[in-house]
Amino acid sequence: ALKQEAAAEAPPAKRARKGVRFGDEAGLTGVTVVDALNKIQKHIAHPNKCHKSCKLLLKLIGGGQLQGAASHRACFACLRASMADHGRLSETPELRRVFRKVFQAAEGLLGGGGFSEAEAQWVREYALLAITRCELHTDDSFLFAKKMNALKAKFEALKEDSPTTSEVSDDLKSFHMETLVACLESAKGLYRERPWTQSSTWLLATKAYDMVSHFAQEAHRERIKRVYRWVESER
16 A cells, blocks of 8 residues: 555656757767767758757757767768758748858868768858858848859859869759759849849849850759849849
């Protein structure tokens, strides 16, 4: 009877929380860094979990938790998974802010040698898309013009066949083209909403149209032509 009373009075056992939990300065609680990154990778591509996953990834990167090749590989897998639907990058102000911070932090890892050379090339390309596309939504006309000029330079550079560009994979080259077209389309999306962007957008569309023959995929060429014709019709 006493045992039964003691059992009845005992507080219920706490259920173990699922998911990734972070401790204080000591770092992760109950999971390894790679385990945490693997969990983030599974969720970061889901629209309802993307924002939280990005914040957790940012905390890991910013907290200096990535040590060694295994954690960098797992981090790269998270970054790649976040690009599964890259159109989502600029859907809301909250997503734009967190994606921009994540890829700025990822760029900061490039000098440490944790990523392989192939991974580093992809991280640079992902960062170009994530950071540039998100920053095009700025209210700062100077920053907008700066980003548009940088994009024009990227389009202009397509005519150069440097050793660096010839060494990268076809998949990476294709993604670079997608990055340029996606950023052009993002600028177009702001054309009516923010009239002060129109001159810069027209110049970028013109440059892209001039360089359209350098795009191997017909889908990319058609998207560029569509933007150019639309902007031209708006002038």
